[in-house]
Amino acid sequence: MRQTILAVLSLSTIAALLTGCGGDMVLLNSKGPVAEGQSNLMMTAIYLMLLVVIPSILMAVWFGWKYRASNKDADYKPTWAHSTTIEIVVWGIPVIIIAILAYLTWKGSHEYDPYRPIESEKAPLTVQVVAEQFKWIFIYPEQQIATVNEVRFPEQTPVNFQITSNFTMNSFFIPKLAGQVYAMAGMKTQLHMLADETGVYRGFSSNYSGYGFTQMRFKAHSVTEADFNNWVAAVKAGNGTTVNAEAVQKPVLDQAELAALKDGDRSKHQIEAMVKNAHTPEEKALAEEAERKGPFPTKPHPVTYYSSVEPNLFDGIIRTYMSNYHGDDHAAHGTANAAEHATASVEE
Structure with missing residues (x-):
């Protein structure tokens, strides 16, 4: 028990020192209304849960001390089975806290919805x-x-x-x-x-x-x-x-x-192994593609500025992945369905 307590205290001390020596307490140092609201919501939830956690820890220590073997004054009730007061406390308080947390979560989910525009006099x-x-x-x-x-x-x-x-x-x-x-x-x-x-x-x-x-x-x-x-x-x-x-x-x-702009997604050793072990045309093609891309990056891509952008490039990227659903296949499927409906109408 003593070793466990010492380990926890040591880790907590190290964490505190590291935080003080350049750590970033983001949760407590927000710089915008959205992050601040989320921070307040999180801290409120923590405080509410501590209403259960702290008394539970204190009572666990107190019970252990009060009912220790050497304490002859402690009540000994081997036939004790139920206490309405205890049931109300151990169930009632958590239920109230959970209800409050549920309300705060519901409220915060709508108030800090990432899709919800921020009200401001300035245009976004x-x-x-x-x-x-x-x-x-x-x-x-x-x-x-x-x-x-x-x-x-x-x-x-x-x-x-x-x-x-x-x-x-x-x-x-x-x-x-x-x-x-x-x-x-x-x-x-x-x-x-x-x-x-x-x-x-x-x-x-x-x-x-x-x-x-x-x-x-x-x-x-x-x-x-x-x-x-x-x-x-x-x-x-x-x-x-x-x-x-x-x-x-x-x-x-x-x-x-x-x-x-695409980077490689394999290490240098993986690429070398692919080239060495490539025998079939498919394997050689994959190896050549891996060589062209190069190994995955070991440092961030340099900041780059572009004076202009191809029109609708962002929407084009999305459409690239949606072509199977809204492209030629979808159009052909729609045409086939229209032909079927037309045939059915003629037969009727």
Whole structure:
């Protein structure tokens, strides 16, 4: 028992020290109304549950001490079986707490729904997000620019993220500003967010999607409206590096550039083994494709700016994965059904 207590205390101390030495207490340090509301909801739930946890721990210690073998004054009741008072306490209090938690969960689920627009006097900024193979692509449809692994938006302005994936399922997450929302191929999810003040916030993928998913990190810059407009103008003019000297400036993001952005999803040793063991045409084709893509990344893709974007690129990515349902197959199926109905009408 003593060893267990010492182990728990040691781990708690280490966690506290690590947090104090550069840790990020995101839950207690939110910078937007959505994240703040979620934080308050979470802390309220924790406090309510502590109303059961703390008394239970104290009573467990007190009971052990009171009814120890050496305490001859403790009541000994071997035939005791039931207490209405105890039943009311151990069932009534948890039921009340669960009812309160259920109400808070219902209220919070609607109030902080990621699809719910944020009320503001300012018009929202729309940003289309694409989870690409081990990187994030941000398209600004109104400004007609795009970025990789960096997103900028004005402070105190609602941001409407429209999210999809050009890869496997992923999860878009900026902890200090909002909750996480999944990015899925062939689907469009949404996340409404607002930053209370200027700052640089950490964004990343919170869903495992392959060997390189740990490199899916980006920075979210909340800037003044003037700085945002200057940045947009610089990127459109091909001078985005004047704002971020570490970024790479490119002319246009189109389907060809999008295909070139894909990273490899195998390690160097796996690719070498595939090439060595490839005998059939199919195996050789897979090995050549793996060699062309290269190994999975070991560091995030550099921040990249695009002066222009191919029109409707975001919608085109979604349609690519929906072609089997709404493309030629769907049209042919609809034509066949129409012919069947027409034949049936003639026969009648």
